Amino acid sequence: MIAADGTIRHDWTIDQIVAVHDLPFLELVGRANAVHRQHHDPNKVQKASLLSIKTGGCPENCAYCPQSAHHREVDLTRDRLMEPAKVIAMAAIAKAAGAERFCMGAAWRQVRDGHEFDAVIEMVEGVRSLGMEACVTLGMLKAHQAERLAAAGLTAYNHNLDTSPEFYGRIITTRTYEDRLDTLATVRAFGIDLCCGGIIGMGETIRDRASMLHVLAGMDPHPESVPVNALVPVEGTPLAKRPRIDPLDLVRMVATARLVMPASTVRLSAGRSALNREAQILCLVAGANSVFYGDTLLTTPNAGIGEDAELFAAIGEPERTCTPASAA
Numbered sequence: 001m002i003a004a005d006g007t008i009r010h011d012w013t014i015d016q017i018v019a020v021h022d023l024p025f026l027e028l029v030g031r032a033n034a035v036h037r038q039h040h041d042p043n044k045v046q047k048a049s050l051l052s053i054k055t056g057g058c059p060e061n062c063a064y065c066p067q068s069a070h071h072r073e074v075d076l077t078r079d080r081l082m083e084p085a086k087v088i089a090m091a092a093i094a095k096a097a098g099a100e101r102f103c104m105g106a107a108w109r110q111v112r113d114g115h116e117f118d119a120v121i122e123m124v125e126g127v128r129s130l131g132m133e134a135c136v137t138l139g140m141l142k143a144h145q146a147e148r149l150a151a152a153g154l155t156a157y158n159h160n161l162d163t164s165p166e167f168y169g170r171i172i173t174t175r176t177y178e179d180r181l182d183t184l185a186t187v188r189a190f191g192i193d194l195c196c197g198g199i200i201g202m203g204e205t206i207r208d209r210a211s212m213l214h215v216l217a218g219m220d221p222h223p224e225s226v227p228v229n230a231l232v233p234v235e236g237t238p239l240a241k242r243p244r245i246d247p248l249d250l251v252r253m254v255a256t257a258r259l260v261m262p263a264s265t266v267r268l269s270a271g272r273s274a275l276n277r278e279a280q281i282l283c284l285v286a287g288a289n290s291v292f293y294g295d296t297l298l299t300t301p302n303a304g305i306g307e308d309a310e311l312f313a314a315i316g317e318p319e320r321t322c323t324p325a326s327a328a
């Protein structure tokens with residue numbers, strides 16, 4: 001019997017996580033739902049909106065990512081850093097559409113001090129002044145930069161592990177797993193929540209998936225937010241020809257994340273557009289309690305707002321009243 005009873009633990013072994021993942025499907029989903037209900041309101045699904053504030057031209061070589069400058073075959077328009085006023089206006093629109101969290105991504109290897117970082121600070125302050133949670137993903141970060149982000153009111157910093165330590169070198173070679181862990185520790189040291197998860201469907205094994213969860217679940221406290229992504233193969237990237245994963249594999253990953261990190265917010269992220277309404281609802285039953293909302297997820301298609309309205313109507317989540325941004 002595997003002890004996955006909703007207790008917060010940091011001593012999971014990879015073998016135990018594999019055993020949880022490989023439970024009979026209905027048993028797994030049933031257990032995950034029970035733990036989900038212990039720690040969360042089962043009727044609450046947080047909507048997060050994600051905006052690419054600086055697109056393309058990234059010096060990293062993440063094999064899945066159309067924004068990498070290494071993947072020259074990708075058809076992507078590079079953009080400079082957006083103006084803070086425009087970003088804040090888009091956050092207000094997202095809020096009016098029901099988003100509670102606004103995530104901003106810049107395709108940088110690392111943060112550099114200067115006017116661009118100053119602009120990001122202004123964006124964070126603007127989003128927070130709307131009464132929304134603010135999350136950014138900017139690459140590697142130094143302590144004084146994390147301190148400035150914390151002072152600006154940043155809710156969370158996204159920095160995904162992507163996959164297991166063992167498989168990492170097959171996906172990215174321009175940085176190391178240790179680099180990732182160092183940045184996560186820096187962010188944590190300034191009291192900013194961690195948003196940290198990964199991607200399935202890149203050719204990794206089930207043990208790799210469990211190994212990534214093992215790293216996350218070994219953190220104390222667990223990351224407050226764990227995005228679970230399914231690869232969206234993009235033409236021109238090295239993973240363009242990877243087959244799409246079976247949606248039930250994503251359900252298994254969500255359920256396993258829920259069982260090993262019972263109190264974290266598990267976010268159904270990239271790859272959602274390939275799931276039908278019923279598969280998405282199964283992910284919510286299995287413990288996902290947030291979705292990214294909006295038509296694009298950085299640079300890959302996401303479920304449209306119209307389809308999302310149908311999803312939320314189907315699960316009966318009460319409609320939120322749209323609040324003008326200025327009234328927040």
Ligand code: SF4
Pocket residue numbers: 058059060061062065066067068069106107108109139
């Ligand atoms: S995933 Fe992030 S770090 Fe990697 S290439 Fe894309 S933008 Fe750069």
